[in-house]
Amino acid sequence: MPTIYDVARRAGVSPATVSRVLNGRSTVDAGLRDRVNAAATQLGYRPNSLARNLRRSTTNLWAVVISDINNPFFTALVRGVEDVGQGLGYSVVLCNSDENPDKEADYLQALLADQISGFIVSPTSRTENLAALHEAGRAVVAIDRRPRNLAVDTVLVDNEHGAREATTHLIEQGFRRIACITGPARLSTASRRLRGYRSALRAAGIEPDPALERHADFRQRGGYAAMATLLAARPAPDAVFVTNNLMTVGALEFLADNDIRIPDQVGVVGFDDVPWATFIRPPLSTVTQPTYELGRTAATLLKARIEDPDRPPETATLRTTLHARASSRRR
Numbered sequence: 001m002p003t004i005y006d007v008a009r010r011a012g013v014s015p016a017t018v019s020r021v022l023n024g025r026s027t028v029d030a031g032l033r034d035r036v037n038a039a040a041t042q043l044g045y046r047p048n049s050l051a052r053n054l055r056r057s058t059t060n061l062w063a064v065v066i067s068d069i070n071n072p073f074f075t076a077l078v079r080g081v082e083d084v085g086q087g088l089g090y091s092v093v094l095c096n097s098d099e100n101p102d103k104e105a106d107y108l109q110a111l112l113a114d115q116i117s118g119f120i121v122s123p124t125s126r127t128e129n130l131a132a133l134h135e136a137g138r139a140v141v142a143i144d145r146r147p148r149n150l151a152v153d154t155v156l157v158d159n160e161h162g163a164r165e166a167t168t169h170l171i172e173q174g175f176r177r178i179a180c181i182t183g184p185a186r187l188s189t190a191s192r193r194l195r196g197y198r199s200a201l202r203a204a205g206i207e208p209d210p211a212l213e214r215h216a217d218f219r220q221r222g223g224y225a226a227m228a229t230l231l232a233a234r235p236a237p238d239a240v241f242v243t244n245n246l247m248t249v250g251a252l253e254f255l256a257d258n259d260i261r262i263p264d265q266v267g268v269v270g271f272d273d274v275p276w277a278t279f280i281r282p283p284l285s286t287v288t289q290p291t292y293e294l295g296r297t298a299a300t301l302l303k304a305r306i307e308d309p310d311r312p313p314e315t316a317t318l319r320t321t322l323h324a325r326a327s328s329r330r331r
Helices: 005-009 015-022 030-043 049-055 073-087 100-113 126-136 159-172 188-203 220-232 246-257 289-306
Strands: 061-066 089-098 116-119 141-142 153-157 176-181 214-215 239-242 266-272 283-290 315-319 322-324
Touching: 005 015, 005 030, 005 283, 015 030, 015 214, 030 220, 061 073, 061 100, 061 126, 073 126, 073 266, 073 289, 100 126, 116 126, 116 289, 126 141, 153 159, 153 289, 159 176, 159 188, 159 239, 159 266, 159 283, 159 322, 176 188, 176 220, 220 239, 220 246, 239 246, 246 266
Parallel strands: 061 089, 061 116, 116 141, 141 153, 153 315, 176 214, 176 239, 239 266, 266 283
Antiparallel strands: 283 322
16 A cells, blocks of 8 residues: 655655645645645545544444344344444444443543544433543433433433323223333433333322332343233233333243133233244234434434534434234233
């Protein structure tokens, strides 16, 4: 590969002059500029974008830090980010915090050292990890979860609306002892979906019962364990709203292991649509999030933040859609 020094020798100018021409400086004489451009063309010279990025202290890389790489919710989300980023000339680095604040902190510190130009983060419970990016002057967008006490661009879905729709649907189908399996109380997604569930019950004249609420870990094993404790209670619930896809898998697994019929004995609605929702029997009712659009919106906000670091933080909230199927319909 020809270097800037090869171009300088061919054009009969200094490497500094070549650098000024290639960086579009207007202070170079027109004749010298033409000689440099001609030499670069003859040699097939292509600028070293990595070196140029290092000199200006940022790269054309975005980092996406997700909370659980095993969750298919993030697949379409990251694709949305990548499609926008690629169109704008950015590449995307993917990291998995595994819901671990310390692992998240390690990734963010390493990425700061690598001069990543922008960050999209599904944050764990430790706000100071995102705050460190913000204080370092980096462009950052929070996605899926709202960080506490930190004003940054944020992309969410209307979690309360989705939970209300799911619970109202179960009530309209005649279910009355409706349980809710939600995530860790410290996470905004879990608390807002629980709030929407309670709101729907109260609107129907049903007082929320703490004995029918479970906080789990947003993982399959957590959904399984929570479903087991709910059905051990007396009286047992006649329906359950599960607030993410992996916990829904765990809850369904427990019901199958114990030969509990859906929806005859327990109606089920999950949060997050999954490709197999219509393949299982009975088909699974779900609240669908616009995951691809979440990623695209976050990428658009990140680009805007890079271009205008001083603009006020913005929150974009996307709507969910209820897909009612046989798992929640009374026969």
